[in-house]
């Protein structure tokens with residue numbers, strides 16, 4: 001075989017995927033948090049943090065794209081520091097790690113597999129919250145498992161995520177060093193109540 005087309009010169013890109021699953025906790029034990037949004041009237045999920053399965057899948061996709069492992073590696077479940085953690089805070093820390101590696105999110109999509117409760121009315125709030133934390137458009141869609149398997153029996157919720165990253169432009173060594181605060185935001189300073197309107 002010959003005559004293959006040359007590969008076009010494009011900006012360096014990376015793709016990452018994430019998958020997470022959490023079982024339901026007994027009713028009334030803890031709130032259901034998905035995509036940074038509390039979904040009322042449904043049992044929460046079991047987990048060391050707030051068990052936000054969407055934020056976790058998205059964080060794993062981001063880390064995987066740049067070869068930084070997964071959130072279990074960075075935020076171990078045996079560390080009290082992360083007990084009950086707000087997973088959008090963990091996600092913000094992951095976004096900062098990706099930025100430190102000089103990659104920036106282009107967009108992401110999360111597909112949450114949830115038999116019950118119905119999530120359609122909550123998806124716009126999740127999109128706003130996750131997009132604000134990631135700093136790029138994050139789409140969230142919800143699918144039922146059609147009664148099949150553990151997810152269909154409403155034993156838990158799963159989420160798949162895919163993310164695209166673009167390399168940040170190389171720094172010009174001759175140029176003045178930019179303000180490090182401006183290019184490497186302190187994840188500890190990330191405001192949990194960021195809104196989409198605050199995005200650059």
Ligand SMILES: [Zn+2]
Nearest residue numbers: 020052053056
């Ligand atoms: Zn998780």
